[in-house]
Amino acid sequence: RKEVEQDPGPFNVPEGATVAFNCTYSNSASQSFFWYRQDCRKEPKLLMSVYSSGNEDGRFTAQLNRASQYISLLIRDSKLSDSATYLCAVPGGGAQKLVFGQGTRLTINP
Amino acid sequence: GAVVSQHPSRVICKSGTSVKIECRSLDFQATTMFWYRQFPKQSLMLMATSNEGSKATYEQGVEKDKFLINHASLTLSTLTVTSAHPEDSSFYICSARETGYAYNSPLHFGNGTRLTVT
Numbered sequence: 232r233k234e235v236e237q238d239p240g241p242f243n244v245p246e247g248a249t250v251a252f253n254c255t256y257s258n259s260a261s262q263s264f265f266w267y268r269q270d271c272r273k274e275p276k277l278l279m280s281v282y283s284s285g286n287e288d289g290r291f292t293a294q295l296n297r298a299s300q301y302i303s304l305l306i307r308d309s310k311l312s313d314s315a316t317y318l319c320a321v322p323g324g325g326a327q328k329l330v331f332g333q334g335t336r337l338t339i340n341p
Numbered sequence: 342g343a344v345v346s347q348h349p350s351r352v353i354c355k356s357g358t359s360v361k362i363e364c365r366s367l368d369f370q371a372t373t374m375f376w377y378r379q380f381p382k383q384s385l386m387l388m389a390t391s392n393e394g395s396k397a398t399y400e401q402g403v404e405k406d407k408f409l410i411n412h413a414s415l416t417l418s419t420l421t422v423t424s425a426h427p428e429d430s431s432f433y434i435c436s437a438r439e440t441g442y443a444y445n446s447p448l449h450f451g452n453g454t455r456l457t458v459t
Contacts, residue, residue: 262445263446272432274450274453275434275450276450277447280446282445318385327438328375328390329387330387331377331384331385334384
């Protein structure tokens with residue numbers, strides 16, 4: 232099993248819709264999780280950190296399910312500008328590094 | 342705060358030449374920096390962990406003699422792609438975590454370097 236797995240999508244949803252996607256992780260001892268947003272040909276930018284059961288920031292909500300070892304990202308009232316690839320990251324191997332999932336491609340359609 | 346600057350942002354070189362990429366933390370100190378590589382439509386793959394004042398730690402399958410890493414100060418790490426070949430063409434991104442922050446804190450990324458080897 233990969234350390235971090237995501238559904239690559241693509242997810243195509245209409246503007247204003249709510250969309251959610253998951254990220255599964257293999258290390259049950261993981262304590263922190265991150266969602267990054269990456270635009271085409273750009274570097275990842277931190278969207279949200281999750282250290283407990285979840286986090287919410289405006290239209291974005293991240294929820295952690297430790298029993299099933301996944302974190303989800305929910306986007307409400309989606310905007311055209313939300314179109315991007317969303318990367319899930321988890322600290323790996325007991326070291327300082329972050330392991331990334333392959334990313335979920337999201338396109339918001341007008 | 343927590344700005345990471347990477348230079349150059351884009352480079353085209355001929356096969357067989359070497360390319361140096363710089364990664365600087367502008368407003369914080371970083372004992373450790375990380376070099377990732379990303380091929381089109383794929384995720385970020387960690388190449389190596391760069392440690393200030395000591396040798397870098399390379400991930401399995403990454404040739405340390407081909408990808409030379411130097412972390413000479415608390416704000417600068419460099420990656421040199423030696424004898425570059427077309428298959429080395431990729432998006433190289435550095436990242437850093439501010440010294441003193443726990444391993445479970447997020448990384449700050451540079452703007453990346455798009456390398457094209459002809």
